[in-house]
Amino acid sequence: MRFLPTGDLALSVELGDDISVDVNTRVRALEFLIEQKALPGVVETVPTYRALQVYYDPRVVGYEALCRALTPLVEQAAATAMPPAREVELPCCYGGELGPDLEAAAARLELPIDELVRLHVEAEYLVYFIGFTPGLPYMTGAPARLTIPRLDTPRVKVPAGSVAIGGIQCCVYSVESPGGFWLLGRTPLRLYDPGGAEPILLRPGDRVRFRRVERPEFDDIGARVAAGTFRPVIR
Amino acid sequence: MIRVLDPGPQTTVQDGGRRGQLRYGIPPSGPVDARSFTLANRLVGNPDDAAGLEFTLVGPRLRAEAPCTMAVTGAEAPITINDAPAAAWTTLSLHAGDVLKIGAVQAGVRGYVAIAGGVDVPPVLGSRATYLRGRLGGLEGRALRRDDRLRVGAGGTVRGRTVPAGVIPNWRAEPVLRVVLGPQADRFTDAGLAAFLGGVYEVLPQSDRMGARLSGPRIAHARGHDIISDGIALGAVQVPGDGQPIVLLVDRQSTGGYTKIATVCSFDIPRIGQAKPGQRVRFAAVDVAEAQRLTRAAAADIENVELQEIAS
Numbered sequence: 335m336r337f338l339p340t341g342d343l344a345l346s347v348e349l350g351d352d353i354s355v356d357v358n359t360r361v362r363a364l365e366f367l368i369e370q371k372a373l374p375g376v377v378e379t380v381p382t383y384r385a386l387q388v389y390y391d392p393r394v395v396g397y398e399a400l401c402r403a404l405t406p407l408v409e410q411a412a413a414t415a416m417p418p419a420r421e422v423e424l425p426c427c428y429g430g431e432l433g434p435d436l437e438a439a440a441a442r443l444e445l446p447i448d449e450l451v452r453l454h455v456e457a458e459y460l461v462y463f464i465g466f467t468p469g470l471p472y473m474t475g476a477p478a479r480l481t482i483p484r485l486d487t488p489r490v491k492v493p494a495g496s497v498a499i500g501g502i503q504c505c506v507y508s509v510e511s512p513g514g515f516w517l518l519g520r521t522p523l524r525l526y527d528p529g530g531a532e533p534i535l536l537r538p539g540d541r542v543r544f545r546r547v548e549r550p551e552f553d554d555i556g557a558r559v560a561a562g563t564f565r566p567v568i569r
Numbered sequence: 570m571i572r573v574l575d576p577g578p579q580t581t582v583q584d585g586g587r588r589g590q591l592r593y594g595i596p597p598s599g600p601v602d603a604r605s606f607t608l609a610n611r612l613v614g615n616p617d618d619a620a621g622l623e624f625t626l627v628g629p630r631l632r633a634e635a636p637c638t639m640a641v642t643g644a645e646a647p648i649t650i651n652d653a654p655a656a657a658w659t660t661l662s663l664h665a666g667d668v669l670k671i672g673a674v675q676a677g678v679r680g681y682v683a684i685a686g687g688v689d690v691p692p693v694l695g696s697r698a699t700y701l702r703g704r705l706g707g708l709e710g711r712a713l714r715r716d717d718r719l720r721v722g723a724g725g726t727v728r729g730r731t732v733p734a735g736v737i738p739n740w741r742a743e744p745v746l747r748v749v750l751g752p753q754a755d756r757f758t759d760a761g762l763a764a765f766l767g768g769v770y771e772v773l774p775q776s777d778r779m780g781a782r783l784s785g786p787r788i789a790h791a792r793g794h795d796i797i798s799d800g801i802a803l804g805a806v807q808v809p810g811d812g813q814p815i816v817l818l819v820d821r822q823s824t825g826g827y828t829k830i831a832t833v834c835s836f837d838i839p840r841i842g843q844a845k846p847g848q849r850v851r852f853a854a855v856d857v858a859e860a861q862r863l864t865r866a867a868a869a870d871i872e873n874v875e876l877q878e879i880a881s
Contacts, residue, residue, distance in 0.1 A: 340829070341749050342832075352797075465823045466798075528710055533593075533705065
């Protein structure tokens with residue numbers, strides 16, 4: 335564990351050197367503890383794989399003093415029980431124009447297409463954190479059979495809602511953006527909806543499952559999302 | 570009510586910024602030059618973080634549909650009211666029908682227009698700030714357009730005041746940006762660090778509210794330019810594989826996987842945000858204790874600015 339200054343308004347607490355559920359769980363537990371204790375001067379926190387960034391007001395608390403206040407919380411974080419995770423279901427239509435890399439990914443992984451989809455749908459994914467673009471979840475959870483190098487040439491534009499894999503990770507692009515992951519399919523849900531009452535669908539620590547839908551259902555859900563009448567399945 | 574006769578190339582509604590949303594990937598937004606923004610609000614009797622306008626390179630032309638009080642600060646640009654010259658960094662009283670015009674900037678990049686009572690757009694996630702890439706906040710999540718009408722909140726009566734000359738920044742000077750090294754300074758070679766701290770970097774035209782892109786002596790990595798993605802602070806100096814630094818600003822991505830050699834201190838963010846394409850900047854390292862001493866001093870300085878009364 336180490337503290338690193340990230341300028342005069344923030345610091346980073348690094349809790350490990352790898353991408354693992356264990357390290358990330360401690361990162362989120364530390365964030366939870368900081369919120370519970372309402373540490374003076376802390377403004378907001380940003381969890382990532384293995385580090386928690388803590389924004390603070392140096393007029394209230396200085397770097398050294400905040401590191402001292404955080405140290406016991408880092409120790410507690412290893413044994414802290416957090417509120418139960420939410421389970422969020424994302425409908426996903428695989429292949430075709432919505433998942434243009436499905437066939438190539440299956441070939442690369444030497445799997446029948448249906449087997450690739452089955453493995454992707456049966457897995458449960460953990461949202462390590464949200465970042466890069468609004469609402470974009472960084473997730474793992476797929477079986478090792480689905481580990482795949484990133485695309486040699488990233489796409490300049492990936493449509494919002496694209497469900498994609500790269501390395502051991504799975505992500506859902508939340509806005510149209512560049513991307514280097516293999517696009518397996520698309521969800522009709524909006525992970526980022528700037529006009530919505532709750533603009534962000536997923537939160538750090540959520541459990542995500544994909545439900546395979548065919549094109550008619552994809553279109554139907556999409557229409558209901560656009561009309562504001564679709565309620566995502568969240569348990 | 571204010572009517573937008575001409576918005577200029579990019580004018581947005583901004584307030585003090587959005588808090589608590591970085592963990593959802595939504596940046597704070599708000600003014601790039603928070604110091605000038607704050608002083609504009611003071612001049613019209615608003616709270617420091619009241620919603621106003623930020624313009625870029627060329628100012629807007631605005632018509633007051635009702636009597637109102639405004640102030641223009643930030644980048645240096647010619648200002649007129651009904652074609653008669655008007656002062657920057659000074660309270661301006663407009664009658665119904667008066668037209669405020671702000672021309673092309675002569676120094677600096679971003680200017681601020683405060684309006685007594687603040688621009689009344691609905692807060693989104695706790696803020697009126699516009700996040701353009703995310704189409705969030707401000708006026709329908711976008712920059713102002715011709716014929717937009719801006720509602721204005723209730724403002725009190727304000728006496729005319731002006732910002733003392735010594736408090737107005739000189740945007741023509743070559744800024745030295747104070748940085749705290751890290752979080753990944755150890756991922757660069759000694760020569761790379763020396764280049765960063767000793768070199769002169771030029772601001773590139775691709776710079777925007779997300780980040781200032783710079784060009785100068787190559788900052789060499791010791792072992793690769795990728796890290797496990799982590800949080801990106803305001804002012805983070807990200808160095809991708811090409812060794813050219815990017816200083817991340819108020820509309821930055823919340824997380825990223827490139828090495829960050831240092832972080833520009835908050836009190837120097839206005840300096841980099843106001844550096845025009847082609848302008849040169851340098852970096853100087855301070856330790857975090859010294860940086861925070863300077864942060865507190867800068868906050869006290871702005872708190873203690875005594876606006877001078879003017880005849881009205």
